[in-house]
Amino acid sequence: MASVKVQCVSKWFERRDGESLHVLQNIDLEAPEKTITAIVGASGCGKSTLLNIVAGLIEPDRGCLFLNGVKASEFKDWRSMTYMFQEDRLLPWRTAAQNVAFGLEAAGVGRAERKERVAETLELVGLSQFADVFPHELSGGMRSRVALARSLVTRPTLLLMDEPFSKLDPTIREQMHAEVLRIAELMSMTILFVTHDVEEAVVLASRVVVLNPRPGRVRETRTIDLPYPRDRTSAEVQQEARSLRESL
Amino acid sequence: MPVPAATPLVEKRPTDGPKTSHTQGSREKRLRLLSMRVLLLLLLLVIWQVASLGTAPFVLPSPGRVFDAWWSLVVTAGFWRDFGITFWRVLMGFALAAAIGVPLGVLLGANEKLGEFFDPVLTVVNTVSSSIWAIFALIWFGLSDWTTIFVVFMTAMPLILTNVWQGTRTVNADFVELAQTFRMSRLQVMLKIYLPTILPPFFAGARLAFGFGARVSLVAETLGASSGIGYRLRQAADLVQTDQVFAWTLTLVALMIAIESLVLKPLESRLFAWKKKAGGQ
Numbered sequence A: 001m002a003s004v005k006v007q008c009v010s011k012w013f014e015r016r017d018g019e020s021l022h023v024l025q026n027i028d029l030e031a032p033e034k035t036i037t038a039i040v041g042a043s044g045c046g047k048s049t050l051l052n053i054v055a056g057l058i059e060p061d062r063g064c065l066f067l068n069g070v071k072a073s074e075f076k077d078w079r080s081m082t083y084m085f086q087e088d089r090l091l092p093w094r095t096a097a098q099n100v101a102f103g104l105e106a107a108g109v110g111r112a113e114r115k116e117r118v119a120e121t122l123e124l125v126g127l128s129q130f131a132d133v134f135p136h137e138l139s140g141g142m143r144s145r146v147a148l149a150r151s152l153v154t155r156p157t158l159l160l161m162d163e164p165f166s167k168l169d170p171t172i173r174e175q176m177h178a179e180v181l182r183i184a185e186l187m188s189m190t191i192l193f194v195t196h197d198v199e200e201a202v203v204l205a206s207r208v209v210v211l212n213p214r215p216g217r218v219r220e221t222r223t224i225d226l227p228y229p230r231d232r233t234s235a236e237v238q239q240e241a242r243s244l245r246e247s248l
Numbered sequence B: 001m002p003v004p005a006a007t008p009l010v011e012k013r014p015t016d017g018p019k020t021s022h023t024q025g026s027r028e029k030r031l032r033l034l035s036m037r038v039l040l041l042l043l044l045l046v047i048w049q050v051a052s053l054g055t056a057p058f059v060l061p062s063p064g065r066v067f068d069a070w071w072s073l074v075v076t077a078g079f080w081r082d083f084g085i086t087f088w089r090v091l092m093g094f095a096l097a098a099a100i101g102v103p104l105g106v107l108l109g110a111n112e113k114l115g116e117f118f119d120p121v122l123t124v125v126n127t128v129s130s131s132i133w134a135i136f137a138l139i140w141f142g143l144s145d146w147t148t149i150f151v152v153f154m155t156a157m158p159l160i161l162t163n164v165w166q167g168t169r170t171v172n173a174d175f176v177e178l179a180q181t182f183r184m185s186r187l188q189v190m191l192k193i194y195l196p197t198i199l200p201p202f203f204a205g206a207r208l209a210f211g212f213g214a215r216v217s218l219v220a221e222t223l224g225a226s227s228g229i230g231y232r233l234r235q236a237a238d239l240v241q242t243d244q245v246f247a248w249t250l251t252l253v254a255l256m257i258a259i260e261s262l263v264l265k266p267l268e269s270r271l272f273a274w275k276k277k278a279g280g281q
Ligand SMILES: Nc1ncnc2c1ncn2[C@@H]1O[C@H](COP(=O)(O)OP(=O)(O)OP(=O)(O)O)[C@@H](O)[C@H]1O
Pocket: A013, A014, A015, A021, A023, A042, A043, A044, A045, A046, A047, A048, A049, A050, A086
């Protein structure tokens, strides 16, 4: 099905003053099939850059990327992957429903099926009532839920998410956590996501990758061996979160 | 595999209450605007009437006289022929300008080197006055439809091209990247990202271009045509039929207002309903 393997990846960015900025150094990371992996780390340590590399948007300067065990250059099934960016990137000239339909249009899904699946997914994120509303009329949290719906509607087997829930209020965030866990299970998804919230990482992920900044490198990879569903307020989760926070 | 929602979150839509009162408010506002416009029109007519009392009709004919002249023009078939031919020439020049300006603008916008290379040409074209194009047109095309069409084209094309060119530069790279993650084809990216981004600046440019085009068409027609509104205007002026000049002018003004309020405004609010209005509301 779907898995990600990042092997010894390094990345430099050319700065405008001509100097090069070492952003990622020898990153090794694995997101095995049907697991949820979280990446945590300080701001600017290269988390988004890492996801961009996994999504095939930028080339690493060194190292390899394997998707489903295949080298990225030979990988064909890119449509089975979706990427929810750090910014919502909603097209302002499209309504919420039309934004969600975007990925389906690319895949050539017919109009009738598109409509049905968009409605289904909007309901999933609790925005059925807002299908015909333009992005500028939505709140920040609603916008990121539309973006989430857009990445789910194509039913990917591999989902990349960059701080997907950071703009949601605590209640809705927990509801979204439950939904994502449910869908991941139901559709056998592999998820790789970035978060600033260590508790969120512990509640959702079975593996947490901690990055150190300047240059970004893997400090440690933890396995979280708690049974799902995990309660954010439980002692075990709090315990894991505390020790993770200390390692940051 | 369908994904049934287990716990749909409930989110209430803003109720309809304030909405209805909003439309009521806007109707009131429209009514007030309309009555203000009518008042303004009446005021201008009164000033015109008063001013015409003390002057000779060939300098400033009275509103009544102009209306009589207009009425006797409208009933003739020639009026509609001239009206139609001018309209056709403007539309033709404008359509050609759009047909050439849009692809060229996209091309120059998509290819930075090409754009840099041709940049000065645009500046030069923009500095040449429409009257000079009219003179050139007269030399090249003589007394034909093409003289007017060419002048309209040379006025409108650079405007449309510039706006489309600038529009392609505002395409959001993030959106193109988004399309890439969904593996959209180049054509799809063009249609779904570039086109909607270019549409507003194109529309603004086209609107300007049509207005300018319509105005310069008259200049072209007075110089190089034997039919059309511009030609009739010059004829009337030569014969010192000032009331006829006024009648033609008012016809033109009415036409431009009609196009603006019946075609452009509704089209614009339909196309750009997604835009956030500056200053709220
Ligand atoms: N296109 C680029 N060109 C040059 N430098 C870049 C580019 N993109 C990112 N950087 C730099 O690379 C570093 C890592 O950026 P990145 O966006 O990956 O951080 P991040 O871990 O996602 O941070 P945050 O948590 O704030 O989102 C930063 O120092 C940033 O300035």
